[in-house]
């Protein structure tokens with residue numbers, strides 16, 4: 001069952017000073033299954049935060065509809081909010097003059113819970129987030145990472161089916177980012193909870209999520225299981241170690257046939273890195289090498305990382321035969 | 332029950348903040364106290380001894396209304412200004428009961444805290460000056476409560492404007508004097524009394540204190556105006572607020588961008 005159903009979502013902002021329209025989200029559709037952990041990935045300004053804010057009802061879409069657990073959040077905004085909570089970008093969505101515990105209690109109170117009712121849950125969360133010793137510390141004395149963890153704890157306290165996390169590791173140092181990721185992995189084990197995480201940090205998404213939706217310029221450019229995405233790109237990257245240098249004619253041919261190719265002649269052995277857009281292109285490669293009988297010493301399938309995959313997709317270099325829906329205008 | 336817990340949470344937050352900003356709170360308490368004492372002393376010095384007690388009562392009641400109106404109406408404006416720029420306002424925006432409910436709880440909390448404070452300080456001033464005012468609480472209380480409802484509505488007008496226009500310090504400063512005018516100047520025209528906030532309530536309290544009215548001496552018309560004014564402000568305030576909120580959600584104004 002789909003707990004979130006988004007169709008034809010669009011949002012255009014008007015810049016306050018110049019009155020210039022900015023198309024932040026442009027006809028996005030996707031759905032999320034109950035219990036799924038979805039990564040919303042995209043470069044700066046792609047429209048991630050805008051999408052998240054529309055999902056949690058803080059921003060009204062110009063077009064399109066959002067169903068949260070079957071509730072249309074345009075028509076029954078408050079009803080939909082029973083099912084969703086969110087941590088928005090940045091660390092300022094807490095009361096800096098209240099302590100850690102007071103923040104948790106205050107937000108729980110606003111959702112209609114007494115301090116007594118949530119006391120136990122707060123303790124559990126404080127332990128999970130490793131904030132127990134800091135519970136009586138003012139939030140403005142906490143580090144960026146602790147504030148971020150507290151913000152996530154606040155969202156979890158509501159015990160909604162859906163949690164949206166906008167850039168949960170933004171601005172954290174390596175160690176804290178690692179800790180937050182570890183906590184997220186812990187949280188996502190709960191099978192009843194649906195989580196959407198946005199980030200422009202691939203590592204976070206790859207580590208925590210099963211599926212990713214990549215958006216760029218307000219459009220969905222990929223919607224795939226991460227493992228599939230990796231496999232698709234993985235098979236096509238090769239490094240070929242050559243026994244002799246390529247001729248300029250061969251280089252020109254390679255350049256015209258392959259979108260991504262890199263040739264390094266100044267090594268002990270010339271090295272050709274190549275990526276194929278179709279499996280058949282491998283024959284083309286060999287044809288070109290065969291012209292001058294260039295000896296092939298070794299062929300390695302290059303392991304491509306998620307970051308490279310992401311950059312490719314965003315640049316629009318992905319391919320036809322795949323299930324990726326890449327709009328050509330993005331190239 | 333949910334409502335009670337929401338109220339508790341907001342009242343507690345206010346109390347904690349008052350405690351944590353102790354210097355501010357103490358300064359505020361002292362100011363109100365000094366003003367009370369000055370009213371007692373000042374009127375004693377320059378006033379006509381025969382009407383003295385009445386004038387003191389009247390001025391003090393006017394001042395209390397002004398003070399409360401400032402705390403509620405301007406207070407909510409300043410609160411929203413800082414919360415939209417800090418980002419906590421969006422967090423409130425995700426409360427399933429709606430932002431207006433949280434704001435209502437806060438107004439009620441402020442009202443309770445400041446009313447208690449004012450009453451205690453008034454008592455303390457009477458103790459220090461040795462002058463005991465004879466305030467007819469039974470008659471004044473219901474009028475005070477209903478008048479507070481129009482302040483509640485008015486607060487939402489300001490809340491809505493703040494969400495849409497953000498930095499409205501200048502407006503709030505002017506508004507401070509408008510509130511003072513409403514609290515201190517007595518207007519007897521029915522239209523003013525019906526459509527301007529606070530005015531009718533103050534006129535009635537004046538009648539109680541100066542002309543010795545009992546609550547039963549007021550006509551149905553008086554109460555119609557009083558309650559009508561409160562209803563008008565609640566309706567205008569809430570609907571205006573909700574319109575502004577909806578506009579802000581279209582334009583993405585709930586947080587600073």
Ligand SMILES: Nc1ncnc2c1ncn2[C@@H]1O[C@H](COP(=O)(O)OP(=O)(O)OP(=O)(O)O)[C@@H](O)[C@H]1O
Nearest residue numbers: 013015022024043044045046047048049050583588
């Ligand atoms: N309130 C606003 N008013 C005007 N333009 C806005 C507003 N909010 C966002 N934008 C613009 O809309 C586009 C999408 O912004 P959004 O914040 O959704 O991107 P994002 O994917 O979250 O980026 P980032 O990684 O930087 O957080 C950007 O070009 C941004 O400048």
Ligand SMILES: [Mg+2]
Nearest residue numbers: 048049050089
């Ligand atoms: Mg963002």
